[in-house]
Amino acid sequence: MEPPKGRGKLAQRDARFAWFMLLPTVIIVSLVVILPLFAIVWISVKPIDLGDLRPTTLVIRENVRTGGEVYEVEYRVRNSSQEAPIADAGFTDIIPSEIELLELPENCSLSQGSNLDCDFGDIEGGFRERFRIPATITGSPDVAEDLAEESQPRVRGDADSVLTNTEFTFDNFMKLFDQKEFITVLWTTLFYTFFGTVGALVFGLFAALLLNTSFRGQGILRGFFLFPYVAPVIAVAFTWINLLDPFSGSINTLIVQMGLTEEAINFFGQRPLALIMVTLFEVWRYFPLSFLFILARMQAIDFDMYEAADMDGASPFQKFWYLSIPQLLGILSILFLLRFIWTFNKFDDIFLLTGGNAGTRTLTVNVYEQAFGISNIGAGAAVAVIIMLFLLLFSLFFFRFISQEEGL
Amino acid sequence: MKRLYYGYITGPIIGIFWTLVVSTSVSILMAFATGGAFLPTLWGSILSGLLLGLLTVRFQRHLIIIPAAFMLAIILPFVGLGPLAYGDSIPLSMQGLSSLLFSIGTGWALVKYLTDCPWGNLTRHEFEECFIRFLTGSGLVFFTAIVLIPFYVMVMTSLKSQQALLLNPLDFSLEFEKGWGLLRSYFELFNDFNFGTYMITSFIVSITTVVITLLFSVPGAYAIARFRFAGQGALSRSILLIYMVPMIVLALPIYVVFSTTGLRNTIIGIILIYPVTTIPVALYMLQGYFRGLPTEVEEAGLMDGLSRLVVIWKITLPLSLPALASVSLYVFMIAWNEFLLAFMLLDDPKIFTLTRGVAMLNSSEIPRQHLMAGAVVSTVPIITIFMALERFMTRGLTAGSVKG
Numbered sequence: 131m132e133p134p135k136g137r138g139k140l141a142q143r144d145a146r147f148a149w150f151m152l153l154p155t156v157i158i159v160s161l162v163v164i165l166p167l168f169a170i171v172w173i174s175v176k177p178i179d180l181g182d183l184r185p186t187t188l189v190i191r192e193n194v195r196t197g198g199e200v201y202e203v204e205y206r207v208r209n210s211s212q213e214a215p216i217a218d219a220g221f222t223d224i225i226p227s228e229i230e231l232l233e234l235p236e237n238c239s240l241s242q243g244s245n246l247d248c249d250f251g252d253i254e255g256g257f258r259e260r261f262r263i264p265a266t267i268t269g270s271p272d273v274a275e276d277l278a279e280e281s282q283p284r285v286r287g288d289a290d291s292v293l294t295n296t297e298f299t300f301d302n303f304m305k306l307f308d309q310k311e312f313i314t315v316l317w318t319t320l321f322y323t324f325f326g327t328v329g330a331l332v333f334g335l336f337a338a339l340l341l342n343t344s345f346r347g348q349g350i351l352r353g354f355f356l357f358p359y360v361a362p363v364i365a366v367a368f369t370w371i372n373l374l375d376p377f378s379g380s381i382n383t384l385i386v387q388m389g390l391t392e393e394a395i396n397f398f399g400q401r402p403l404a405l406i407m408v409t410l411f412e413v414w415r416y417f418p419l420s421f422l423f424i425l426a427r428m429q430a431i432d433f434d435m436y437e438a439a440d441m442d443g444a445s446p447f448q449k450f451w452y453l454s455i456p457q458l459l460g461i462l463s464i465l466f467l468l469r470f471i472w473t474f475n476k477f478d479d480i481f482l483l484t485g486g487n488a489g490t491r492t493l494t495v496n497v498y499e500q501a502f503g504i505s506n507i508g509a510g511a512a513v514a515v516i517i518m519l520f521l522l523l524f525s526l527f528f529f530r531f532i533s534q535e536e537g538l
Numbered sequence: 539m540k541r542l543y544y545g546y547i548t549g550p551i552i553g554i555f556w557t558l559v560v561s562t563s564v565s566i567l568m569a570f571a572t573g574g575a576f577l578p579t580l581w582g583s584i585l586s587g588l589l590l591g592l593l594t595v596r597f598q599r600h601l602i603i604i605p606a607a608f609m610l611a612i613i614l615p616f617v618g619l620g621p622l623a624y625g626d627s628i629p630l631s632m633q634g635l636s637s638l639l640f641s642i643g644t645g646w647a648l649v650k651y652l653t654d655c656p657w658g659n660l661t662r663h664e665f666e667e668c669f670i671r672f673l674t675g676s677g678l679v680f681f682t683a684i685v686l687i688p689f690y691v692m693v694m695t696s697l698k699s700q701q702a703l704l705l706n707p708l709d710f711s712l713e714f715e716k717g718w719g720l721l722r723s724y725f726e727l728f729n730d731f732n733f734g735t736y737m738i739t740s741f742i743v744s745i746t747t748v749v750i751t752l753l754f755s756v757p758g759a760y761a762i763a764r765f766r767f768a769g770q771g772a773l774s775r776s777i778l779l780i781y782m783v784p785m786i787v788l789a790l791p792i793y794v795v796f797s798t799t800g801l802r803n804t805i806i807g808i809i810l811i812y813p814v815t816t817i818p819v820a821l822y823m824l825q826g827y828f829r830g831l832p833t834e835v836e837e838a839g840l841m842d843g844l845s846r847l848v849v850i851w852k853i854t855l856p857l858s859l860p861a862l863a864s865v866s867l868y869v870f871m872i873a874w875n876e877f878l879l880a881f882m883l884l885d886d887p888k889i890f891t892l893t894r895g896v897a898m899l900n901s902s903e904i905p906r907q908h909l910m911a912g913a914v915v916s917t918v919p920i921i922t923i924f925m926a927l928e929r930f931m932t933r934g935l936t937a938g939s940v941k942g
Binding site: 141144145147148149151152154155156158159162163165166167169170173336337339340343351353354355356357358359360361362363364365366368369370372373375378379380382383384387388389414419422423426443445446447471472474475476477478481482494497498501507510511514517518521524525529 | 687770
């Protein structure tokens with residue numbers, strides 16, 4: 131008899147069931163991850179400011195003015211955008227019965243005695259007009275005024291939203307590459323990422339070596355060593371700022387007192403010290419992760435090997451160099467790759483410590499700076515796209531490596 | 539190197555370096571505790587270290603070395619070569635205390651480091667053993683200091699008054715006579731700045747995030763781990779890939795969409811968006827765990843006629859409770875500590891989360907002890923949970939914290 135070929139019924143049913151279980155997750159993740167990624171590419175080729183997020187409309191203000199016997203109903207109308215035109219713009223308003231309009235402007239009409247309708251046709255960006263309609267008021271003027279202003283005029287008009295139209299531009303990217311600053315930002319990012327990653331790995335390795343022997347209090351110390359990572363970034367970042375403050379920081383007082391420097395040092399305010407400090411913060415905050423991984427790997431190393439080495443008369447340093455390090459190379463390289471990517475992505479830390487000032491602006495901080503600092507969402511998105519390209523590159527490398535390395 | 543392999547050379551070298559470590563640590567410790575001027579001296583420490591190293595190699599007894607160190611610490615200053623120097627206003631009692639700390643720190647540790655390190659010839663083994671013990675000791679001091687000092691300063695600053703801090707930023711001695719007044723910043727945070735509400739909001743948001751994350755990721759992770767289907771490889775790779783997308787890149791379009799749909803500045807918006815950032819992590823962690831569970835148990839259940847869903851509910855989930863605990867804790871930590879989205883999406887002080895509330899305190903008009911008190915308030919719950927459930931937490935960290 132032939133062995134069965136293809137996929138059996140059971141396999142098919144399982145596959146269907148698998149997709150059924152996965153579908154909600156796939157849908158929600160693609161909704162909130164994949165779509166925004168498309169959105170960011172889309173926005174990056176749009177000439178768009180933070181202000182453009184609100185759709186372009188007619189903005190109107192109504193006012194009842196008293197001028198002796200004759201009253202005036204005043205409408206001030208303007209286009210919310212300075213550039214974008216609005217087609218078929220106009221508004222309607224309900225005039226309370228206490229007010230009688232005397233003469234209507236040409237473009238307005240009154241229907242059913244109370245529905246005022248004014249039409250402006252197609253208006254340009256920056257359009258602004260004020261017109262007054264003389265009126266008489268029966269009864270108390272104050273009441274009539276309130277009534278008139280209570281009924282909000284309703285505006286209409288078709289405006290093209292920059293977000294949805296088909297106007298594209300590469301200006302965002304061109305401007306970005308034109309800036310000399312961009313090269314600096316790239317170098318800053320690379321410095322921060324490389325030294326932050328390596329520093330965290332080296333510190334993690336040392337910390338793991340220290341705690342790989344058992345002694346009293348080892349468990350507690352291990353807990354302490356993880357504090358920097360577990361505590362909220364905002365809490366530790368502000369503590370660092372507080373600690374290193376040039377005027378009232380404890381560290382500055384301490385080093386001046388010890389005679390290490392004459393004057394207080396502005397750690398987060400001067401180049402290139404600020405960049406070194408944020409990198410140190412990164413090392414301090416993330417060495418616990420490498421520490422945890424490396425410690426776990428160390429404890430899994432077969433003890434027999436060390437006993438054999440002892441028999442052969444290997445010294446402690448030799449055992450570390452020739453036995454431990456080769457055993458740890460795998461986890462070290464995986465950690466390096468992953469941490470490299472994650473440090474590259476890091477935003478909160480630098481944003482909180484320096485806000486990207488004093489030569490600490492990395493690519494991620496630049497996204498925020500462009501989009502919200504100078505209100506140019508398009509340029510921010512362009513930087514984000516560049517980040518994504520870098521990450522694509524990294525992850526290609528990562529997947530090639532990880533399939534060889536297995537693990538994780 | 540070979541020339542170092544003599545006890546009378548190794549001993550003094552380790553003695554000198556270790557004494558420098560100890561005198562610096564004692565100075566910093568005393569300065570941070572009292573605010574006074576305590577200084578380590580270079581030549582004084584070298585001299586004491588040299589003598590102590592020689593003595594330790596010669597005698598190897600705590601009872602001799604510790605008193606000797608104490609004598610050195612109080613006698614040497616008279617010839618201007620004390621290991622520690624003091625500012626003018628330091629009272630004798632404090633000088634005595636630091637000398638005592640110095641002598642215990644040097645004497646006790648040096649004897650430990652230099653056991654099996656005889657006066658004369660050393661083997662390479664003996665030399666390296668001593669040296670490694672010394673390095674380990676210095677390392678422990680260094681790491682403990684860099685980890686704990688910031689947290690110490692965070693807590694102590696929150697208990698001081700602005701005036702006292704400006705007068706001497708190093709003086710963290712507590713004025714116990716103020717009684718409850720010590721906690722003034724905390725009372726003000728909870729009474730005037732709504733931190734009670736923020737804390738509740740943060741708890742609600744974090745727990746909801748955990749629940750939603752588990753609801754989505756448990757079935758998803760199970761499917762990826764157990765079934766073979768078309769697109770499986772691509773899917774599990776894209777999880778890792780999505781896991782690598784930086785938050786700031788997503789935050790920008792999310793900000794745009796939320797602004798236009800009115801979800802910005804609402805708790806609902808936050809609760810919608812947090813789980814999406816954690817689901818990929820949870821998927822990744824859980825599928826790893828499910829792969830490790832033996833399939834035989836589940837197959838036995840299937841053979842007995844249970845349906846897949848019942849098998850998951852009755853067999854797989856109970857078996858993976860520890861993993862679920864780890865994942866929950868890890869997700870809770872991410873949600874609790876999340877800052878960027880809360881900062882960008884929330885403007886209304888009524889619905890702030892704790893991290894957003896702390897960010898609000900960072901203003902020149904609000905005194906620093908309030909900011910630090912806010913930092914403590916946001917740190918204490920998560921650290922407490924971490925300490926209480928450390929086993930699960932560290933497992934969660936190792937399984938998922940390739941992200942950070």
